[in-house]
Amino acid sequence: MCRVKESVVTTLLIVGGGAVDDQTVTAAAVRPPSLLPSRGTGHQVVVELLLHGPLTRGELGLALGLTPGSVTRAVRPLLDAGVAAELDVVLGPGLGRPVTPIELVLDRDVVVGVKITAARVWGVVAGLRAEVLHEASVELPSTDPVVVADAVADIVRQLLSQCPDTAVHGVGVSVGGQVDGAGRVRTAPLLGWVDVDLGGALRQRLALPVVVDNDVVSLVRAERWLGAARDLDRFALVTIGAGLGYALVVDRVILELPSSARSPIAHVPLGIGDGVCDEGHRGCASSVLATAAVLARAAGALGRGGDVSLDDLLAAHASGHAEATAVVEEAAEALGALLALVADLAWPRAIVVTGDGIGLALASRDVVDAAMRARRAADAEPVTVDLQATGFTRWARGAAVAAVETFVVGAR
Template sequence: MSESETAVARAVLIHGPLSRRDLTARLGLSPASLTRLAKPLLERGLLIELDEVTDGSVGRPSRPLDIAPGLGTFAGVKITGDEIIAVGTDIRAESVAGDERPLSDHAPDAVLALVAATIRGLGLTDLRGVGVSVGGVVQGGVAVFAPFLDWIDVDVRATLEAELGVPVSVENDVVALAEAERWFGAGRGLDGFATITIGAGVGYGLVVAGEVVRTPDATTGTGGHIPLDPYGPVCSDGHRGCAQAMLSAGSITTQVSAALGRAVDYDETLRLAASDHPAARAVVDAAGTALGRFIALAANLSLQSAVVLSGEGIGLFRVAERAVRDALAAGRDAQAAPIDIHVDVSGFRAWARGAAAVAIQESMERMRLG
């Protein structure tokens, strides 16, 4: 399969079903070129033509192109410090199965054995590939540095491929989430957007011109150390008022616990702030202000006017929305486009589906090379 044929198949996979007219416009192809490229994909059974529809153009009705059903199943896994979240999908990354298992041992062999067992427990038939997302630096299938698991240089791909007997793709979790948001999430249909996640850590991803930005720094967590408040608390790396210090759930609950003289968890912190408890309200509003500054910086520097917010700590936005929007307005030029904020509360299964989406796309790339 040529690179051009792969581009056609990938566009239909992610955005389809698509009329030929829409597909030529999306890929910048002539109708004749699209017909030439689509023919072998139809003959191989990778694409199918749907029933004729009228798309408003002059001429005969078109037959939209869609990805063929029955092209195997895929699994996606999100590994956190506390649990394994797994989903089984079809080739369109639509969920067909799911499971979550608690994680009590961070030893690589124990974690990856549990990942393999969880995938087998999904009961998938004709498994074609597995995607695994891990928080931290990921290169070539290796978790070079995964701080929530205390991993250094763990070869996730080799271990799981030997265990499962299918190709395994390994990706940074925020990059995988950006794929999920672009393909089937809050960012579907947007040409570009920034993704900001808050929870145990702080993540930042970027989609430009319909593609997830992948650079050596895309997995290193640089967004977590953007300075947001010169008077804020200090993170574990010694940075005062950075995104990690201002927005991570652990930092927020530590500040509120110290103010109250007792331990509180994140959910209680947000409940107290919502009821205008002075200490909780002050900490949560400061975090909201920091989030608004982060959104403004992300939009200003990426030149994207849409932002997707996600992560297990994103309940902060609901409680501190006024502080978020005030800080965003203060950090944004009055002539700039309004920021379109999308809040994704779908949870970690969407992150796991993003890992499956990475595996699906790598499967298509193997078709091209093979």
């Protein structure tokens, strides 16, 4: 995959009164088109194989409600084009009649995913099953929308230059804020944005299809597709970091909020600690669990000014610093209380917890679990809590999944 193979084209330059010159130019920007069908039964087969493959013709027929003849007619062009292949014959169920599973050949189709934070832009180029092929990140000198759009366009070009012979289905960009269907960011508090046409700015710069997505929704897309929660009918995702994010998936549908800019869990009352959030709540989730609140208490505990990182706090906790441990455990208790609320009100089978503040939970998992248990009824249905230490690459991968869902699965 991503073999380096430059297309070479020859152009004729006509100069002045008809003098002709040959010039050979390297056209790395010339990319092959995708051979995947974007509509009709062929597209349905591709999506089914993408989500569930490899599958036999019989399984495809059952899943799509197609006759054997229709399946054969849909599959043949895919085999002929080389975008699908027959695997080795296996014995089928029941009487064990030999069957031939079919799988997609996806080594020439990619998407790009980009996650924007206030400090950096993180990007990946990924295959259609969101396997990361290349990754890169770049620091942002400011969050000015023009600066950010330029940085995103640069990182997309840089990533795609590493796989010039691939077909690019589109670019997914995730941002912490409220985004409309056209890619306009209504608000993004951590970037200081109000009504920024990020999608339009990127389409202009890249000449590629672009979808802009809320970052937590993108992350939950990746969990639903590929993560531990893939086979669960109902799961929740909680992110802890600069903000507190929440998403709920029911029967594989992500319940999207009317406004995803304001996290529904950021200000729920937990009654823990004596901190006050910027909205004046004492003991709400943000006042005790958001990174800024944790670091403010860490600075006091470690006897420093404002220059304390989460890593500093966790290192002090690991070395037995009692005050640092108190700060970490207060945050862990708050997380446990928050997860108890999610478990009792949304009834998920599992809760995935991630985000750049996840180190707090990993460092005191027992406190998280105990606080969650203590706040729930003794006979409450247990809920699996999956703490995932993930970097921003995973968020960028979520944005890549948004591109797959929009431009491959949703293609018509």
